[in-house]
Amino acid sequence: MSEKARIKVNDNGSLRITGEVELIDAEGNGFQTKKSFSLCRCGHSSNKPFCDGTHRKVGFESRPRAK
Numbered sequence: 603m604s605e606k607a608r609i610k611v612n613d614n615g616s617l618r619i620t621g622e623v624e625l626i627d628a629e630g631n632g633f634q635t636k637k638s639f640s641l642c643r644c645g646h647s648s649n650k651p652f653c654d655g656t657h658r659k660v661g662f663e664s665r666p667r668a669k
């Protein structure tokens with residue numbers, strides 16, 4: 603039985619994905635991923651859809667909280 607995947611919305615940064623998921627592009631082709639990886643949320647990564655840390659350089663700010 604596979605473990606439930608988790609997506610964490612990091613403050614001022616990426617979406618951290620942990621667990622078994624399939625990441626595909628608009629044509630249905632799969633990206634190679636590790637068991638844990640980060641997706642860009644700021645729109646400035648040079649390696650989209652993955653986060654490359656650029657959010658820190660551009661001063662991305664977003665700290666959403668679940669209510």
Ligand code: FES
Nearest residue numbers: 642643644653657
């Ligand atoms: S969230 Fe990290 S580069 Fe965009």
